[in-house]
Amino acid sequence: MEQFVQQLVNGLMIGSTYAVVALGFGLMFSVMRVVNLAHPEVFMVGAYVAFVVVTGLNVHGQGLGMLAAVGLFVVVLGVAMVATGVVGLILERLVIRPTRGTYILTPFIATSGVSIVLQNGAQRIFGPDPVRIPSVIPAHTFAISGVLVTSMQLTTVLTAVVIMLALRYYVHHTRWGRATRAVAEKPDVAAACGVNVNLVSQLTVGIASVMAGAAGVALGLLYNSAAPFMGLLFGLKSFICMLVAGNRHIEAIMAVGLLLGLVEAIVTGYISSNLRDAVAFALLLAVLFFRPQGLFGSYDV
Amino acid sequence: MSVLLQVAGLEVTYGPVRAVKGVDLELPKGEIRAILGANGAGKSSIIRAIMGLVKPRGGTITFANTTIHRLPPHAVNRLGIAWVPEGRQIFSTLTVQENLLMGAFGGRQAEERPVRQEQIMEMFPILKTRREQFAGSLSGGEQQMLAIGRALMSSPELLLMDEPSLGLAPKVVQYLFALIREIRARGISILMAEQNARQALRVADYAYLLEVGEIRGGGPASEMEASEQVRRVYLGG
Numbered sequence: 001m002e003q004f005v006q007q008l009v010n011g012l013m014i015g016s017t018y019a020v021v022a023l024g025f026g027l028m029f030s031v032m033r034v035v036n037l038a039h040p041e042v043f044m045v046g047a048y049v050a051f052v053v054v055t056g057l058n059v060h061g062q063g064l065g066m067l068a069a070v071g072l073f074v075v076v077l078g079v080a081m082v083a084t085g086v087v088g089l090i091l092e093r094l095v096i097r098p099t100r101g102t103y104i105l106t107p108f109i110a111t112s113g114v115s116i117v118l119q120n121g122a123q124r125i126f127g128p129d130p131v132r133i134p135s136v137i138p139a140h141t142f143a144i145s146g147v148l149v150t151s152m153q154l155t156t157v158l159t160a161v162v163i164m165l166a167l168r169y170y171v172h173h174t175r176w177g178r179a180t181r182a183v184a185e186k187p188d189v190a191a192a193c194g195v196n197v198n199l200v201s202q203l204t205v206g207i208a209s210v211m212a213g214a215a216g217v218a219l220g221l222l223y224n225s226a227a228p229f230m231g232l233l234f235g236l237k238s239f240i241c242m243l244v245a246g247n248r249h250i251e252a253i254m255a256v257g258l259l260l261g262l263v264e265a266i267v268t269g270y271i272s273s274n275l276r277d278a279v280a281f282a283l284l285l286a287v288l289f290f291r292p293q294g295l296f297g298s299y300d301v
Numbered sequence: 302m303s304v305l306l307q308v309a310g311l312e313v314t315y316g317p318v319r320a321v322k323g324v325d326l327e328l329p330k331g332e333i334r335a336i337l338g339a340n341g342a343g344k345s346s347i348i349r350a351i352m353g354l355v356k357p358r359g360g361t362i363t364f365a366n367t368t369i370h371r372l373p374p375h376a377v378n379r380l381g382i383a384w385v386p387e388g389r390q391i392f393s394t395l396t397v398q399e400n401l402l403m404g405a406f407g408g409r410q411a412e413e414r415p416v417r418q419e420q421i422m423e424m425f426p427i428l429k430t431r432r433e434q435f436a437g438s439l440s441g442g443e444q445q446m447l448a449i450g451r452a453l454m455s456s457p458e459l460l461l462m463d464e465p466s467l468g469l470a471p472k473v474v475q476y477l478f479a480l481i482r483e484i485r486a487r488g489i490s491i492l493m494a495e496q497n498a499r500q501a502l503r504v505a506d507y508a509y510l511l512e513v514g515e516i517r518g519g520g521p522a523s524e525m526e527a528s529e530q531v532r533r534v535y536l537g538g
Contacts, residue, residue: 179403
């Protein structure tokens with residue numbers, strides 16, 4: 001039983017990061033009907049920014065007090081979020097906006113080109129092998145009723161939860177969030193209500209990118225590494241999470257992300273870690289096969 | 302009476318299809334004018350072109366001495382034109398209250414927004430009771446009221462209405478056209494595209510006849526009602 005709960009906790013942790021990246025995909029798809037294939041690479045950029053900042057500052061987590069460590073984490077997060085936000089805004093203006101339109105494949109292809117550029121860029125600048133990111137949060141293991149959680153795992157979950165709560169607040173309780181929902185449903189009508197749809201699109205890609213960057217930092221620090229192709233598998237799973245959840249409710253995407261994390265943890269813990277990805281994909285594809293509009297419904301397929 | 306809206310030589314094409322061919326029309330301030338025509342005549346295209354949702358191939362559109370045919374829809378809205386789209390088109394995933402707030406997004410006369418919202422709730426009591434409900438759960442007539450209320454939230458000078466009576470029960474249509482009169486009484490000018498010529502002529506001051514993208518006639522509503530041609534084609538003899 002204890003082991004089961006342990007797996008659950010591990011699963012929720014990784015699931016929360018899937019959720020954050022999946023939410024970004026979902027936002028961009030529902031607001032702009034665009035599949036942004038460069039999104040996983042923005043996640044990767046986040047991790048590399050963490051690498052650059054942490055190695056640049058030359059501080060080691062083990063030597064810091066908890067407060068200073070958290071402060072450092074926040075700084076790294078902040079820098080990465082600004083960097084990835086800027087990447088997102090540039091991406092929207094130069095690549096997505098000109099290719100957005102009636103044909104859904106055009107931005108798909110254009111952004112996949114950008115993802116290749118980013119991957120190769122990272123390879124050239126940092127080398128093809130994973131780079132080691134020193135820990136920021138001092139390694140500490142907490143035992144909460146028999147379940148072991150490391151301080152970095154806790155940090156990851158907290159970061160993801162804060163991001164998801166902030167997004168939810170933005171979407172449901174702010175003027176621009178309301179406009180975003182309106183544009184997602186009926187862009188023409190929203191425009192006629194005074195909404196600058198181009199601005200909302202920029203904002204949306206910016207927000208999605210900032211979220212992906214944060215997830216990249218969290219995962220980079222969790223596994224102490226960044227690699228040029230780290231976005232590929234992670235991004236693919238997050239993308240499928242979005243498809244499975246449907247694009248009607250952001251809570252659905254959060255739930256599916258967490259669920260995927262749980263499934264993976266249970267497969268890893270009880271069956272075999274080799275089968276983890278296979279089972280995950282099989283389940284996701286099964287859902288899509290039987291319910292193509294997603295578990296919770298969407299505006300259009 | 303000053304002219305609020307002037308459309309001259311409007312050409313709207315969708316690829317090879319010429320939907321609107323050289324249309325001239327105007328709307329003096331304080332009037333209700335109707336564009337009458339069958340399905341596919343081009344009425345919606347004219348409305349959409351005025352709103353900036355479709356870029357005209359040719360011609361000019363002027364509103365209150367400002368050229369608007371090159372402006373995006375949100376800029377047109379901010380100048381004082383609001384749109385009640387064909388088929389209601391309310392935001393079904395937003396609540397009634399949120400729909401109304403969206404109408405005011407353009408920020409015109411923002412300080413008066415809460416007062417305006419109350420006024421609109423008074424005008425449409427049904428919206429008051431259903432404030433927190435998702436707009437998708439409203440009936441057709443209620444959605445039409447919401448669509449109109451939403452448009453009024455921006456304190457427009459000109460209201461564009463695209464087939465407001467389409468798909469509504471006769472009793473609701475009666476109520477709707479009485480409402481349109483009341484809106485005009487508050488100083489808002491209205492340009493409406495309508496298939497229901499009978500009702501439209503009862504409330505409009507002036508009507509244009511649109512056939513296959515061209516204006517084939519027009520005149521004061523009373524004249525149009527009396528005209529032999531109009532009776533035959535639009536009013537069923």
